[in-house]
Amino acid sequence: MVKQRERVEQLPTYIQGKSIPGAIKLSSNENPYPPLESVAQVVRDQAGSIQLYPDMGAVAIRARIAERFEVRPEEVAVGAGSVEVANQLISAAAGEGDEVVFAWRSFEAYPILVQIAGATPVAVPLTADDRHDLPAMAAAITERTRLVLVCNPNNPTGAGVSTAELDEFMKAVPSDVLVVVDEAYVHFNNDPESADGIDFFRRYENVAVLHTFSKAYGLAGLRIGYAIAREQVADNLRKVAVPFGVSALAQQAAIASLDAEAELDERVQVLVAERARMTEELRRLGWPVLDSLGNFVWIRTGERTSEIDVALRESAVIARAYGTDGIRISVGSPEMNDRFLAAIAPVAPISAD
Template sequence: MSTPRARKALDGIPVYRPGKPAITEDHKLSSNENPYAPLPGVMERAAAELGRINRYPDAGMTALYEALAERLGVSPDHLAAGTGSVAVLFSLLNAHLEAGDEIVYAWRSFEAYPIAADLTGATAVRVPLRPDATHDLDAMAAAVTDRTKVVLVCTPNNPTGPVVTAAELETFLERVPGHVLVVVDEAYVEFVRDPAAASGLAALAAHDNVVVLRTFSKAYGLAGLRVGYAIARPAIAESIRKATPPFAVTDLSQVAAVASLEAQAALDERVEAIVQERQVMVEALRGQGWDVPATEANFVWLPLGEAALDFAAACDPVSVRPFAGEGVRISVGAPEVNAQLIALAGAWRTARGRSPRT
């Protein structure tokens, strides 16, 4: 008896696995969420939209695009929004990749990349990170062929944390052919403090083939409302919008995002507090002997290899994000929960009686 069958492309695609649930939301350090409540004014503006949820959203996202355009110094036709930057990435790849094409990205990087890439039917070319958990842009440039249509550059890199420098990105862009899209994924850009770090917007200003991805999920604390966007040349932005389902971003989400943009002073204060707490975590973990890569995001990475799952289990009741055989990503949360995690990490090392690197 025959039954309907999904596309063969799905056979090798892993299911996206969210972070492990925690006993409380504060103990969830597995999903890189912002530990703060929504910014001032967001709840009030969002609540006002609840009375009209019987209406379709503004498909043109007019107010959101105007607010972003003013903030970023671009015209609205440079923008394409969707339900989180990951959904925008899916639309972008669907618009620009097909069977026979190639897409290059670093690995380990964002776990949604293989899913988004493989669904298009294109061939993924993974380039290993360098030993310090940074992108090897020389190797990535060498991996570009006449079949390459897209390259993904995640900075800061999720889940390892380091940034690509401006000098590295510029050298890379000079080597990549102009017909290849270079997607600079800046989901964590607000947390970056390294003066040498690359700027996706600066790269876009100098190169027509750059696309910048950003999100309201991390620094702005709107993970539950799903708003992300791309900044690109108008023709590229239009291609993304064409590949995005109509009414993708609700009016509730749009007004919350606009209100968040208007709360810049409060955002800056909260982000700086997270950055300071990040430094506390890095110093404490390194003080215990952990090998923690430089991080410019709202998380830290422990390259534990085969011990990743064992460590994650030992962190209970704090939820962290293990990547089997590779390492563990730990989000920066509330200070008291971070302190609890640091104590658990120290206890784990003591119980093993040897370095987790071995």
């Protein structure tokens, strides 16, 4: 047998949201609507030159992102989705003997990416109401800590981090530790008290921000995300990135999406309204659902998680079950959401106690 890294052999496999023929899929936080015609046309036009390598420097899309957020192109790095950019951030900052701090439960890829880099994941439990415990995360920082991940809104719980909370946290973080504010779901975040990652990037030298085109923009299948970070950090992200990792189709579709933000925001508002409707209906049925700031809702189902997941599947509804923690349900179209609500209505709810 050939030799392989023992640490890799022991890694859990990242599990994609399941899809079953004939069932509605509410397990991957995907945008349920097809691409805008203006974006789809750009992809069709670009398809005629797929025999050519993409621009490895992603100059045009980086310039457009920089213009959108009033930063310098040198402060923008791209990758195949925000998860790949998160991998760049971790790989550039941490290695053997280093630590990366994050909340748990949060994005499933975090501990996997940290271990791939050879570093040690430090998972800090969420609060009782499924929010980041920032004081505990600050206390978990040691001399070995190289990076902290703050998922806002948090996936899968939907809870946000306020400006005041993140400000207090930043005061406790050493200036040489990079804090990454992962805002994959920022477009659905309508809480005026929520921390704004770009604002924190402007105010703190050790903050980087992660965004993606997969969710609100609906480009999940093309794979493009980006980080906004200080030039030294962004340069290092480009050094550890996979060469030619972002296709020309993705780069051009992202530019077209930024040009069509107003039209895309109309879809976002529909999803936010549907999120509110799902939350209200679940509460009416007796489920203890917290407010969510993402394009999903979260139910802490504990030991009944598997039972409830099976019941939904029997009604041809696929959600995302997390061990014995809970179930995350993506917000789909109104028709898809009606199917989910009809499927869960006969299930006895979890007690709020």
